[in-house]
Amino acid sequence: MKITDAKVIVCSPGRNFVTLKLTTEDGAYGLGDATLNGRELAVATYLTEHVVPLLIGRDARRIEDIWQYLYKGAYWRRGPVTMAAISAVDTALWDIKAKTLGVPLYQLLGGASRDSVLVYGHASGADIEEAVKAVAHYVDLGYKAIRAQSGVPGLASTYGVGRGGMYYEPAEKNIPPENLWSSERYLDFVPQLFSRLRREFGPDLHLLHDAHHRLTPIEAARLGKELEPYHLFWLEDPSPAELQERFRLIRQHTTTPIAVGEVFNSVYDCQQLIQEQLIDYIRTTVVHAGGISHLRKIASLAEMYQVRTGSHGATDLSPACMAAALHFDLSVHNFGIQEYMRHAPETDRVFPHSYTFDQGHMYPGDSPGLGVDIDESLAAKFPYQRAYLPVNRKLDGTVHDW
Ligand code: EZ4
Ligand code: CO
Numbered sequence: 001m002k003i004t005d006a007k008v009i010v011c012s013p014g015r016n017f018v019t020l021k022l023t024t025e026d027g028a029y030g031l032g033d034a035t036l037n038g039r040e041l042a043v044a045t046y047l048t049e050h051v052v053p054l055l056i057g058r059d060a061r062r063i064e065d066i067w068q069y070l071y072k073g074a075y076w077r078r079g080p081v082t083m084a085a086i087s088a089v090d091t092a093l094w095d096i097k098a099k100t101l102g103v104p105l106y107q108l109l110g111g112a113s114r115d116s117v118l119v120y121g122h123a124s125g126a127d128i129e130e131a132v133k134a135v136a137h138y139v140d141l142g143y144k145a146i147r148a149q150s151g152v153p154g155l156a157s158t159y160g161v162g163r164g165g166m167y168y169e170p171a172e173k174n175i176p177p178e179n180l181w182s183s184e185r186y187l188d189f190v191p192q193l194f195s196r197l198r199r200e201f202g203p204d205l206h207l208l209h210d211a212h213h214r215l216t217p218i219e220a221a222r223l224g225k226e227l228e229p230y231h232l233f234w235l236e237d238p239s240p241a242e243l244q245e246r247f248r249l250i251r252q253h254t255t256t257p258i259a260v261g262e263v264f265n266s267v268y269d270c271q272q273l274i275q276e277q278l279i280d281y282i283r284t285t286v287v288h289a290g291g292i293s294h295l296r297k298i299a300s301l302a303e304m305y306q307v308r309t310g311s312h313g314a315t316d317l318s319p320a321c322m323a324a325a326l327h328f329d330l331s332v333h334n335f336g337i338q339e340y341m342r343h344a345p346e347t348d349r350v351f352p353h354s355y356t357f358d359q360g361h362m363y364p365g366d367s368p369g370l371g372v373d374i375d376e377s378l379a380a381k382f383p384y385q386r387a388y389l390p391v392n393r394k395l396d397g398t399v400h401d402w
Contacts, residue, residue, distance in 0.1 A: 001024045001025065001026060001028075001059060001060045001061050001096075001100070002024060002025045002057055002058065002059060002060070003022055003023070003024055003055050003056055003057065003058050003059075003060050004023055004024060004025045004056065004057075005021075005022070005023040005056075006020065006021070006022050006023075006047075006051075006052040006055045006056065007020070007021045007023075008020055008034070008044050008047045008048045008052070009021060009374060009376060009379055010040065010041070010044050010384045011350060011379035011380070011382045011383070011384070012382045012383060012384050012385045013344070013346040013347045013349065013350040013378070013379065013382040014169075014315075014343065014344030014345075014346045014347045014382075015169060015171060015315060015316060015344070015347070015387070016035065016037075016040045016171075016316075016384055016385065016387060017033070017035045017040075017318045017347070017350075018033070018034040018035045018036070018040050018043050018044045018047075018084075018088075019031055019032070019033060019034065019035075019088070019318060019320060019374055019379075020032045020033075020034050020047060020088035020089060020092050021092065021374065021376075022055065022060065022089070022092040022093065022096060024060045024096060028060075028096050028099055028100050029092075029095075029096065030060075030091070030092035030093060030094070030095030030096035030097075030099065030369065030370070031091070031092055031095055031320045031370060031372055031373070031374060032087065032088030032089060032090065032091030032092035032093075032095070032287075032291070032320060032324075033087070033088060033091065033286070033287040033317060033318040033320040033321035033324070034047060034084050034085055034087065034088035034287065035084070035287060035316055035317065035318055035321070036080055036081065036084045036288070037171055037316040037389060038171060038176075038387065038388045038389045039080070039081070040384065041384070042081045043081050043084045043085055043088075046081050046082065046085045047085050047088065050074075050085075051070065051085050051089065054069070054070070054073075055089065060093055060096050060097070061097065063090060063093045063094060063097065063293060064293060066089060066090075066093060067086060067089075067090050067290070067291070067293050067294070070085070070086045070089060071086060071290075078265050078266050078268070079265060080263070080265055080288060082265075083265040083266060083288060083289060083290050083294075084287055084288055086290055086291060086294075087286060087287050087288065087289070087290055087291035087294075088287070088291070089291070090290065090291025090292055090293050090294070091286060091287075091291050091292060091320065091321070091324050091370070094108070094291075094292050094293075094324070094369075094370075095324075095369040095370045095372075096369070098368055098369040098370070099368045099369035101368075102368050103368060104327065104364060104365065104366045104367060104368060104369070104371060105292075105324070105327035105364070105369060105370055105371075106326075106327040106328075106330045106331045106364060109292070109296070109327060109328065109331035109332070110331050110332075111331065112330050112331065113330065113331055113332065113333050113335065114330060114335065116330075116358075116361035116362065116363055117326055117329040117330055117335070117338050117361055117362045117363070117364075118144065118145060118337050118338065118360065118361055119143075119145065119313070119337065119338045119339070119340035119357070119360065119361065119362050120143065120145035120146055120147050120206065120208055120233075120337055120338075120339060120340065121138045121141070121143045121145075121146055121147070121340060121341070121342075122146075122147050122149070122160070122162075122168050122341055123135040123137065123138045123146050123147065123148050123149075124148070124149040124150065124160055124161045124162050124168060125150050125151070125161070126150070126151040126161065127150060127151055127153075128150055128192065128193055128196050130150070130151075131148055131149070131150040131193060131197070132196065132197065132200055134148075135148055135197060135200075135201060135205075136200075136201075139201065139205065142357075142358070142359040142360050143360045144205070144206060144359075144360035144361075145205075145206035145207075145208065145233060145337060145360065146205065146206070146207060146208070147160075147207075147208040147209065147210060147236075147339075148193065148194070148197055148207055148208070148209060149161055149209065149210065150189075150193050152182075152185050152186050152189045152190075153185065153189060154182065154185045155179075155180060155181065155182060155185055155186070156179070156180060157179045157180075157390075158179070158181070158186070159179075159210070159212040159214070159392075159402065160210055160212065168315070168341065169315055169344075170389055170390060171316065171387040171388065171389055172387060172388060172389075172390065173385055173386065173387050174386065174387075174388075175388065176388035176389060176390050176391050177390045177391070178390065178391050178392070178393055179390050179391070179392045179393070179402070180392075180393055180394070180395055181214065181392050181393065181394055181395070181400050182394070182395050183214060183215055183216075183219055186214070187215075187219060187222060187223055190209065190223060190226075190227070191223075191226040191227060191230075194207065194209070194227055194230040194232070195229075195230060197230070198229075198230045198231070203231070206233040206337075207230065207231075207232055207233060208232060208233045208234050208235075208236065208259075209227070209232060209234075209235055209236065210236040210237060211223065211235060211236065211237055211238045211239075212236075212237055212401070212402070213237045213239065213240045213241075213401040213402075214392070214400065214401050215238050215239050216239060217239050217246045217247070217249040217250050218249060219239075220235075220238030220239045220250045221249060221250050221252070221253035221254055222253075223235065223238065223256075224238065224250060224253065224254030224255075224256035224258070225253055225254045225256070227254075227256050228254060228255055228256055232256055232257065233257065233337070234256075234257045234258065234259040234280060234281055234310065235256045235257070235258055235259070236258075236259045236260070236283070237259070237260055237262070238250060238258060240401055241260050241261070241263075241264070241269070241270075241273065244269075244270070244271075244272035244273045244276075244278070245272065247260070247273060247276075247278035247279065248276070248278060250278075251277075251278050257280035257281065258278070258279045258280055258281070259279065259280065259281035259282075259283050259310050260273060260279050260281075260282070260283060261273075261279075261281075261282045261283035261284045261289075261312075262283045262284075262285065262288070262312035262314075263288070264283075264284045264288070264289055265288060265289055265290065266289060266290060266294065266298075267294070267297055267298045267301060269284075270282055270284065270298065270302075271301070274301055274302050274305050274307050275301075275305060277305050277306070277307065279307060280307060280308065280336075281307065281308050281309065281310035281336050281337070282298060282299075282302050282307050282308075282309055282310065283309075283310050283311060283312050283339075284298050284309075284311065284312075285311040285312040285313070285317060285321065285325060286311070286317075286321050286324040286325050286328065287317055287318075287321040287324075288312070291324075292324055292327075292328055295311075295328055296328070296332065299328075299332045299334060302334055303332075303333060303334040306334075307334070308334045308335060308336030308337075309328075309329070309332060309334060309335050309336050310336045310337045310338070310339070311325050311328070311329065311338055311339065312339055313325060313338055313339035313340050313341060314339065314341050315341045315342075315343055315344070315347075318347070318351060319343060319347065319348065319351035319353045319355075319372050320351065320370060320372050320374075322340070322343075322353075322355065322372075323353055323354075323355050323364060323370040323371050323372040324370055325338060326338065326355050326362055326363070326364035327364050327370065330363075330364060338362065340357070340362060346382065349375065349378060350374060350375055350378050350379045350382065351372055351373065351374055351375075352372070352373050352375065353365075353371055353372040353373070354366070354367040354371030354372070355371060355372075389402060390402055
C-alpha cells in the first residue's frame with residue numbers, strides 16, 4: 001500500500017494549524033497534526049522540503065519502520081520541529097491503518113481500557129470573583145475537573161487569563177506582546193484563589209493549576225506546600241524542566257501532585273522525572289512528542305513508575321491531535337486526565353470530527369481511524385497569519401519564562 005501523495009495544509013481558522021494529509025495508492029488517506037505554536041512554518045517547511053520527498057512510494061503499513069527511518073535517518077535528532085513533523089507522519093499512518101481495517105484507532109492500540117476519557121477545562125477570571133464565576137460556569141457545563149487561573153493583583157496580565165468568555169488563546173498576531181511578571185505577587189496570591197475555590201465548590205471537584213514554568217524550585221516547593229490544604233488534582237509546570245533533577249527539591253517539600261511535559265519532545269526529556277518518580281503526571285502529547293508510536297513508549301515507561309498520563313490539549317493542538325489523544329487516552333492503562341480546551345467554531349468547521357463531550361468526559365467515537373477530516377476548500381479561506389506567544393519579563397525588565 002504505497003503512499004502516493006503527501007500534502008502539507010497550513011490554515012488559520014481561528015488560529016494557525018499545520019496538517020499533513022497522506023494518501024495511498026488505493027485512495028485511503030490519513031491526517032496528522034504538525035502545529036508548533038508561533039513557529040508553524042518551520043515545521044511546514046521541514047515536512048514539505050525534507051520529509052515529503054522521502055514518503056512517496058513508501059509502504060504506508062510500515063508505521064514503526066517509517067518512524068525510525070525519519071528519526072534515525074535524519075541524523076539530527078529530537079527538537080520540537082523534527083518531532084512535530086515525525087508526529088504528523090506517524091498519526092496520519094495510524095489513521096490510514098485503522099481506516100483500512102475499518103476500526104476506530106483505539107481498537108488497534110489494545111482496545112478501550114475505560115468507558116470514557118476524563119477531561120479538564122480552563123476557567124479563568126481577571127480576579128478571584130471572576131474566576132469563581134468562570135469555574136461555576138464550567139461546573140454547569142458538566143466538567144468534573146477544572147483548571148483555574150486568575151489575574152494577580154499588581155500585574156497587568158498573566159498566563160492563563162482569557163479576555164472573557166470560554167476561549168483562552170495566548171498567541172497574538174504580529175510581534176509578540178511583552179508581559180510583566182512578579183513571582184512574589186503571584187506566590188502571595190494563588191493560595192487565596194484556591195482557598196476560596198475549595199470553600200465555594202466543596203471537596204469533590206477536581207481543581208488544577210498551571211504555574212507555566214515561572215518559579216524556581218524552592219518557590220515551587222513553597223507554592224505546592226501552601227496549596228496542600230486545597231487538594232489540587234495537580235500543579236502543572238511549577239518550574240522549567242530542562243534540568244530534570246531540579247524537581248527533586250520540589251518533591252522533597254510537598255505532596256501536591258506535579259504534572260510536567262507539554263513542551264517535551266521525547267522520552268529522553270522525561271526519563272529522569274519518571275524513573276525517580278519526581279512527577280505524578282506526564283503531559284507529553286501526540287503532536288509534540290513523536291506521535292502515537294512514541295507517546296505509547298513514554299506511557300509504558302511511566303506505567304512502570306506509577307506515573308499517569310495527562311496530555312496537553314490546548315487550542316493550538318488541532319482536532320487531528322485531539323482525536324489522536326482521545327484514542328490514546330481510552331486505550332492506555334495508566335491514563336490520568338486529558339486537557340480539553342474547546343476550539344473556535346471555525347476550527348471545528350474546518351476539521352469535522354466524531355469525538356464528543358458529555359458530563360466532563362470525552363469519547364473518540366467509533367468512526368474508522370481517528371474520526372477527523374479536513375475540509376480543504378474551507379481551510380483555504382483561512383490563510384496563515386503570523387502570530388507569536390507572548391514574551392515575559394520581570395518587573396525590572398529581565399527576560400523571564402513565559
Ligand atoms: O501555553 O498551548 O496547559 N496548557 C498550556 C497552554 C500553552 C500553549 C502554548 O502553545 O500551558 O496554554
Ligand atoms: Co500548561
